[in-house]
Amino acid sequence: MxxxxxxxxxxxxxxxxxxxxxxxxxxxxxxxxxxxxxxxxxxxxxxxxxxxxxxxxxxxxxxxxxxxxxxxxxxxxxxxxxxxxxxxxxxxxxxxxxSKPLPTYSRHILREVAEKLGFDPLVGLEVEFYLTSGYKPADNGYYWSPLSSTASSFLAGVIEELENAGIGVHSAHHEVGPGQYELLPEPMSPLAAADALLLIKKVVWHKAAQHGLSATFMPKPFTGLPGSGLHLHLSAHRNGSNILVEDGQLTEQGLSFIAGLLAHARANALLTNPTVNSYKRLIPGFEAPVLVAWGVGNRSVLVRVPRGPRGASGTVEYRLPDSSGNVYLALAAVLSAGADGLSRSLKPPPPCSENAYKLAGLEAVPRTLHEAASLAGSATLPEGGGREAIGLLVASKLEEWESYISSTGATPSQTEVTEWELKRYFDR
Structure with a gap:
């Protein structure tokens, strides 16, 4: 049927x-x-x-x-x-x-953006989350560690449920943090990918509960442990061909696409990283980006070109986002940024081949939700409903920031995860 x-x-x-x-x-x-x-x-x-x-x-x-x-x-x-x-x-x-679509509704905004990009995008998601028991990691595993019987049963249940629902899953594995896992759905159109993330969250929550556990997509649930991101693997197609990479090499259009992502990264941060807790993840030492830079195979930068056996693998990886906010707005902003780079033939700076955490002189991503909100007026959402949505979100996030500051009663820490954050974001 x-x-x-x-x-x-x-x-x-x-x-x-x-x-x-x-x-x-x-x-x-x-x-x-x-x-x-x-x-x-x-x-x-x-x-x-x-x-x-x-x-x-x-x-x-x-x-x-x-x-x-x-x-x-x-x-x-x-x-x-x-x-x-x-x-x-x-x-x-x-x-x-x-009888008319609500202009500020994020799904309408992403649909409008996707129709005007001038290319056909595909989006691959890296969905990271923690399995927990009593607000603590549910295991002591490590990156690609062999799965316990509980983890195997849990992941098999998630994958089978999603596959039966028509959402292909490329693979899954244990991530770096104890209790941390990653799912990689097959690439999809932007709207399909955003819709899929909502269903993925529901299925993960349900399957975790069946094992007496909880799952959290919170960007940084535990002080001192790796955060959970939502890396976006992006490709752009015209007439069936990927215009960003050809024969294992970035094209001029690919370089312009990357330049657009970098040029708008700070202004778009409120849409890709929209919570107080988002910025606890964006600190050095945990493979999360803190500087506006790009490179090939370099996991210390914001935009990474994955390296395959024959050169560039065919996608551009945008490593800033997390899963705590509205995925439709995040995708709309990021794809619009890449499209702007293409339309203006922007040129990126030289690629970074060093550990970006140790470099000086590079522009930094916002360090707090307040800073991100102050920059969001230049975010790459369309006029009309997109701009209205930004205004609504900025007002809401400034209130969220004030609530956080009031709860801490002092200058907030860049690294310590607070009880206020756990109560507000753990079940996102």
């Missing part, structure tokens, strides 16, 4: 009658990156097609005096998964104001 057919009321009813689905779940992200969900008994599938009224004020997307928005499920996103509810059909919802 094709997805479009599956969303027809008659086809949905057949799913219910066959026992293929017990519940429908409609999910979406707010500007802050939190996932929202409404669950319906499967016996009432016709309720999906008309959408649902939602409080836009509580989502930070509307004023209290004019707060009614509508969530309408996107039929192309229907995925069947096994959840704690039982067999569940999950759909991503789009937000509307009246």
């Amino acid at each position: 094709r997805v479009a057919e599956a969303f027809e009321p008659e086809a949905l009813e057949r799913l219910v009658l066959r026992g293929d689905v017990r519940y429908f779940s409609v999910i979406f992200q707010d500007l802050d990156g939190r996932i929202h969900e409404r669950v319906l008994k499967a016996k009432n599938p016709e309720a999906l097609t008309g959408g649902f009224r939602v409080d836009g004020y509580s989502l930070g997307l509307a004023s209290i005096e004019d707060s009614d928005l509508t969530v309408i499920p996107d039929p192309s996103t229907l995925r069947l998964v096994n959840s704690p509810l039982g067999r569940t059909a999950i759909l991503i919802g789009d937000l509307y104001y009246g």
Whole structure:
């Protein structure tokens, strides 16, 4: 059954009658990156097609005096998964104001950006997270360490669930930190990749709970341990050819794409790294970028060109983002930055072949959420809804920063993870 057919009321009813689905779940992200969900008994599938009224004020997307928005499920996103509810059909919802798409809704913004790039992008995600028990790492593993029976069962369950839902997973492994893991979904279009991340989070949370554990995508849950990023592997295609890399070498367009990423990295940081805790990850010594530089095979820089057996592997890796915020906004900003580099034929600085942490004179990424918010006015989101969304997000993040400062009562540490952060971000 094709997805479009599956969303027809008659086809949905057949799913219910066959026992293929017990519940429908409609999910979406707010500007802050939190996932929202409404669950319906499967016996009432016709309720999906008309959408649902939602409080836009509580989502930070509307004023209290004019707060009614509508969530309408996107039929192309229907995925069947096994959840704690039982067999569940999950759909991503789009937000509307009246009969028109809400301009500040991040999924609409990414869709608009992708349509105007001038190339066809593919996005590969490196999704890092910690498996925990009682707010502590669940194991003492290390980078690519052999998997315990619990970890093997957990990862197999996650991969099989995602594969059965139509999301291919290239591989998975233990990451550097104890209890830290990485999933690598197959490359997808930007919208599909962003949608997939929401489902990946839900599946990881559910499977962890089945093993009596918790999973956190928090950028830096533990002081002194590696942070969890969301590295983006980007390629750009025209007429079926990758315009960034040819025969194992970066093209002139590839260099311009990298230059665009670097030129806008600081202004886009609020969208790629949108929490107080994000900046606890961006410190030297943990393979997280702190300086605006690029290189080939160099994991100390912000933009890395992975090296394969025949030279450049075909993608450009953007290492700044994490999973704590709105993935649609992050992808929209990063792809727009690369596209700007292409349109203006920008030239990057020479590649960095040294340990960037030990170099002086390079521009630094923002060190705090407050600094990132002060730079976000120049972020690469489109005029109209994109600019409005930035304004809403900046206001929200400045309040978040003030709350953090008030809670600490002193000059905040760049490295120490606080109880305030754990309470606010651990379940993201």
